[in-house]
Amino acid sequence: MKKSYTRSLDIKHGCVDMSHGSGGRSMAQLIEELFSQAFNNEYLSQGNDGALLPSIKGQLVMATDSHVVSPLFFAGGDIGCLAVHGTINDVAMMGAQPLYLAASFILEEGFPLVDLQRIVASMAKASIEAGVPIVTGDTKVVEKGKGDGVFITTTGIGVVRDGLMLSGDLARPGDKILLSGTIGDHGMAIMTQREGMTFDTPIISDTAALHGLVSAMLNCGAVIKTLRDPTRGGLATTLNEIAKQSGVGMLLQEATIPVNAAVEAACEFIGLDPLYVANEGKLIAICAPQDVEKLLQVMHEHPLGVQTAVIGEVLEDTHHFVQMVTKLGGRRMVDWLAGEQLPRIC
Amino acid sequence: MKYVDEFRDGELAKIISANIAQEATAVSGYNLMEFCGGHTHAISRYGITDLLPANVRMIHGPGCPVCVLPIGRVDQAIRLALEYSVILCTYADTLRVPASGGLSLLKAKARGADVRMVYSTQDALKVARDNPEREVVFLAIGFETTTPPTAVAIQQAAAENLNNFSILCYHVLTPAAMHAILSVEGGKTVPLNGFVGPAHVSTVIGSKPYEPFADDYNKPVVIAGFEPLDVMQAILMLIRQVNDGRAEVENEFTRAVTREGNLKAQHIVDEVFELRDSFEWRGLGSVPDSALKLRSKYFSFDAELKFNVDYVPVADNKACECGAILRGEKRPQDCRIFAIGCTPDNPVGSCMVSSEGACAAHYTYGRFRQIPIVAEALS
Ligand code: SF4
Numbered sequence: 001m002k003k004s005y006t007r008s009l010d011i012k013h014g015c016v017d018m019s020h021g022s023g024g025r026s027m028a029q030l031i032e033e034l035f036s037q038a039f040n041n042e043y044l045s046q047g048n049d050g051a052l053l054p055s056i057k058g059q060l061v062m063a064t065d066s067h068v069v070s071p072l073f074f075a076g077g078d079i080g081c082l083a084v085h086g087t088i089n090d091v092a093m094m095g096a097q098p099l100y101l102a103a104s105f106i107l108e109e110g111f112p113l114v115d116l117q118r119i120v121a122s123m124a125k126a127s128i129e130a131g132v133p134i135v136t137g138d139t140k141v142v143e144k145g146k147g148d149g150v151f152i153t154t155t156g157i158g159v160v161r162d163g164l165m166l167s168g169d170l171a172r173p174g175d176k177i178l179l180s181g182t183i184g185d186h187g188m189a190i191m192t193q194r195e196g197m198t199f200d201t202p203i204i205s206d207t208a209a210l211h212g213l214v215s216a217m218l219n220c221g222a223v224i225k226t227l228r229d230p231t232r233g234g235l236a237t238t239l240n241e242i243a244k245q246s247g248v249g250m251l252l253q254e255a256t257i258p259v260n261a262a263v264e265a266a267c268e269f270i271g272l273d274p275l276y277v278a279n280e281g282k283l284i285a286i287c288a289p290q291d292v293e294k295l296l297q298v299m300h301e302h303p304l305g306v307q308t309a310v311i312g313e314v315l316e317d318t319h320h321f322v323q324m325v326t327k328l329g330g331r332r333m334v335d336w337l338a339g340e341q342l343p344r345i346c
Numbered sequence: 347m348k349y350v351d352e353f354r355d356g357e358l359a360k361i362i363s364a365n366i367a368q369e370a371t372a373v374s375g376y377n378l379m380e381f382c383g384g385h386t387h388a389i390s391r392y393g394i395t396d397l398l399p400a401n402v403r404m405i406h407g408p409g410c411p412v413c414v415l416p417i418g419r420v421d422q423a424i425r426l427a428l429e430y431s432v433i434l435c436t437y438a439d440t441l442r443v444p445a446s447g448g449l450s451l452l453k454a455k456a457r458g459a460d461v462r463m464v465y466s467t468q469d470a471l472k473v474a475r476d477n478p479e480r481e482v483v484f485l486a487i488g489f490e491t492t493t494p495p496t497a498v499a500i501q502q503a504a505a506e507n508l509n510n511f512s513i514l515c516y517h518v519l520t521p522a523a524m525h526a527i528l529s530v531e532g533g534k535t536v537p538l539n540g541f542v543g544p545a546h547v548s549t550v551i552g553s554k555p556y557e558p559f560a561d562d563y564n565k566p567v568v569i570a571g572f573e574p575l576d577v578m579q580a581i582l583m584l585i586r587q588v589n590d591g592r593a594e595v596e597n598e599f600t601r602a603v604t605r606e607g608n609l610k611a612q613h614i615v616d617e618v619f620e621l622r623d624s625f626e627w628r629g630l631g632s633v634p635d636s637a638l639k640l641r642s643k644y645f646s647f648d649a650e651l652k653f654n655v656d657y658v659p660v661a662d663n664k665a666c667e668c669g670a671i672l673r674g675e676k677r678p679q680d681c682r683i684f685a686i687g688c689t690p691d692n693p694v695g696s697c698m699v700s701s702e703g704a705c706a707a708h709y710t711y712g713r714f715r716q717i718p719i720v721a722e723a724l725s
Contacts (some may be wrong), residue, residue: 255356321714328359328574330393332711338690 009033014113021107021141034117035137038124043100043135051135053100056159063090064155072119072149075189076205077280079152080122085209085280086231087154088130092211093227093283095166095218096158101127103137103154108147119150130209132156158211164218170225171246171286175314178285178292180213180299181206181307182258183235187277188266195270199262208281213304220298222291228284236275236334238284239322249317252324252334256311276337286314354392354574362578363397370585375401378584379674380542381524383410383702384572390711392574402581406704408523408629408672409544411488412439413696413703415516416628417660420445422650423485423514427451427459430653433477434461435470436485439700444693446660467499474503474511483649486513491546493517493638494611497618500640500647512649515639518625520547521555522636526627527673528563538674540584542577543569545599552607553595560593571599618644626659628696629672666695671704678708679716685709 009029019026036044043051065086072079084101091098103123107116127134134154189205192198210229217224226246230238235257243250259274267274281304287295292310299305312324322334370376380386386406389395395404408414420443427434434451441452441463455461460480464470467484474482486496496513503511524541543556548569556567566587570580580598587594597603618641625637640648650657662668665683670676678684678697688694690706697705 319714323714326392326574327354327356328392328394328397329356329363330396331714332391332393333714335710338706338710 009113011113011117016107016109016111016113016116016141018109018141018143021139027139031139034113034120035139038120039127039134039137041133041135043133044137051100051102053135056099058159058162061091061094061096061158061160062155063087063094064153065090066151066153068148068151069190070148071190071193072115074193074205075202076185077207078119078122079150080119081126082205082207082280083152083154084123084126084130084132084134085207087156088132088209088211089229089280089283091156091158092209092214093166093229094158094160095164095214095224095227096160097215098130098132098156098158098211101132101134101154101156103134103152105137105139106147106151107139107141108149109141109144111149116150119152123152126209130211132209132211161218166224166227168226168228168242168245169247171242171248171314172225172288173248173314173316174289175225175286176289176292176310177239177250177252177312177314178287178295178299179235179257179309179311180210180283180285180305181281182260182263183230183279183282184259184263184267184274184277186280187234188263188272188274191270191272191277192266197266197269199266201262203260203262203266206279206281208304210281210283210304213283213299213302216298216302217285217295220294222287222295224285224287224291224295226284226286230279230282230284232278233337234274234276234278235284236273236322237337239334240320240336242284242286243320243322246314247320249315249320250312250322251315252312252322254324254327256309258307258309275334358575359397359578362575362582366397366402366578366582366585367399369582369589370399370402372401372588375403376539376585376588377403377405377537378540378542378581379405379407379527379538380577381407381409381520382542382544382547383413383700384545385542385570385577386410386704386707387702388572388574388577390707393711394574394577395712397578398581402585404581405538405674406671406677407541407674408527408627409489409520409547410697410700410702410704411492411518412443412700413668413672414518414523414627414629415440415443415487415696416626417445417662418626418658419514419516420451421660422655422657423483424449424451424454424459425655426483426514426649426653427454427461428457430481430655431460432481432483432649432653433473434459434483434485435464435473436461437465437487438463440485440487442693442699443696444663444699467495471499471502471508471511474508475506478510480510482511484511484513485516487516489518489520489544489547490550490615493615493619494550494608497614500618500644501614503647504644509646512647512652513640514649515619517619517638518627519636519638520544520551521558522633523627523630524556524559526630526633526636528559528565530673538565539588540566540568542580542584543567543595545570545572545576545602548599548603548607550608550611553597553603553605554607556595560595564593566593566596568596569599569603571602617641626657627672628662629669663694668695668697668705671697678705679713681705685713
């Protein structure tokens with residue numbers, strides 16, 4: 001009997017169609033030719049419904065994150081690497097070493113395979129660079145008009161070293177607040193692209209996996225109380241969350257918060273406040289004052305922490321207000337966002 | 347960014363602040379109204395009150411387009427969207443303004459009204475072009491800054507015979523509101539010593555329309571940009587005028603404002619609009635010659651006429667002090683429900699909606715001032 005022959009995927013001209021999510025042969029082919037080849041690792045190639053993983057000693061951390069970014073490709077990255085970084089960072093912010101990822105795709109009928117391949121390649125690259133393999137996955141296809149090209153959900157597992165406990169409720173009055181670099185880069189890269197704005201120096205997303213930086217920080221001997229990555233809602237939202245969780249207030253110094261010039265200009269133009277704009281490769285650390293120097297030193301030595309700054313301190317405040325001394329020398333609150341951050345009208 | 351930082355420099359701010367402290371010697375103090383919501387926002391966001399001595403008081407004015415829109419006007423827009431099934435295009439700020447019956451445009455949208463947020467009048471025109479079988483109404487609000495783009499849109503719509511496009515024209519005029527404030531001043535507890543004049547509005551109308559306030563009412567006016575240092579410099583200039591017994595129109599914002607303003611824009615506005623006899627403002631009541639309507643040649647683009655939706659005045663929520671705040675008689679914290687029943691997430695009055703509204707600005711940036719907090723500055 002002749003060996004069955006299937007024509008290989010026409011990635012250059014092909015599109016996702018409903019059969020790619022049907023569980024039939026074309027789905028198997030899509031998975032084989034596009035996903036498995038790119039993500040290739042021993043767990044994935046077991047070819048089962050789930051991945052059988054080696055036993056791990058220690059407490060586990062699990063995190064999940066869905067990605068629905070539009071545009072799918074932006075300066076500095078795309079939805080693929082973003083989906084890898086996002087979940088790795090969520091695991092890392094718990095102080096854990098990320099070990100494995102799972103990825104789930106919702107594809108819209110008609111989505112060009114060439115774009116899908118680009119996204120998958122970018123995920124594979126991010127996962128290899130981070131040393132965190134994608135060990136299992138799933139694909140579904142929705143009818144045209146029911147999705148926005150691609151949605152990707154990733155889930156990660158990591159392990160925490162014995163005795164380590166990081167949490168948003170551990171900030172105490174007197175503690176210092178560190179920020180690993182400039183704010184607003186990711187959100188403004190997306191916004192400016194959406195609005196068709198161009199700048200002399202393009203705004204590039206800061207999307208990056210932070211677990212290397214976190215590991216250096218944990219190894220330096222400083223006692224870190226809280227780690228958070230200020231993603232959606234930006235620095236302001238994340239600090240308000242921590243203040244509320246810990247039952248404290250905060251006082252920031254605006255002059256110490258790093259913002260790229262182009263990001264500041266774009267925010268000004270659109271009428272946004274960089275404090276509320278999303279980041280995808282930055283972290284906030286809270287530690288006791290005596291640990292600041294140690295932490296600053298290792299963070300400055302890491303490529304993702306070169307611009308780390310002490311941006312403020314934790315206060316006693318039953319209202320859990322986050323306040324800021326402005327560059328001008330006055331005071332303001334840095335409040336929770338009300339509604340969406342919308343452009344002004346005049 | 348160099349261009350921005352120049353106007354936000356902390357060192358310069360200290361110098362101006364020191365000058366203000368030194369020169370603001372009048373025991374009776376200085377009550378200065380910043381007319382514009384843009385200035386209110388800058389003052390709150392940069393904490394400028396911390397850099398002023400106690401006898402220099404900033405009073406928020408009515409220059410916030412969303413804030414001065416009375417409930418009845420929002421109702422009118424909602425009726426159009428719900429009962430006449432038009433596509434209602436609006437700027438984002440207007441979406442959450444509370445209207446009658448617990449509604450807002452946003453809530454009307456949830457009930458099935460086709461309300462769309464646009465960034466410009468051009469977006470609204472595009473919606474009209476893309477939906478020839480639907481009626482598209484643009485909610486045209488704002489002071490003199492937003493009027494020229496509306497005028498251009500009307501001219502375009504006329505040229506294109508875009509007959510499914512019309513506007514609810516709620517454009518209002520700055521000088522008229524200043525007159526209204528000064529004419530009720532007799533009944534005020536706090537007399538005004540001067541105005542920080544609008545930035546963007548003045549780029550269009552120029553500084554000339556403010557001259558009557560100096561000449562007839564004897565109130566100094568200093569036109570200022572929206573950057574915090576602009577505002578501080580304007581405050582210093584006002585204090586100097588008061589000290590010298592002068593009442594002049596001065597221009598701090600010379601990098602953008604001239605005496606005559608933008609004549610081309612004024613001409614376009616004049617071609618399309620004429621004065622309404624009277625228009626009701628929230629807080630100021632009915633003010634004669636204070637708003638615009640379309641000239642008769644453009645009547646067919648006037649949604650109020652096209653759809654026969656009358657304006658029905660509606661009283662503000664009893665607890666809400668927006669009216670008094672817009673007149674400069676009260677401060678947000680004087681409202682009993684400020685930050686309790688009324689917050690940006692659940693606004694009761696319009697001043698809590700727009701980021702330029704006095705209540706929203708004070709809630710978002712300044713409400714810690716009402717609550718003493720052990721907040722030692724970082725050493
Ligand atoms: S706090 Fe709310 S209810 Fe009170 S005056 Fe302001 S907007 Fe009106």
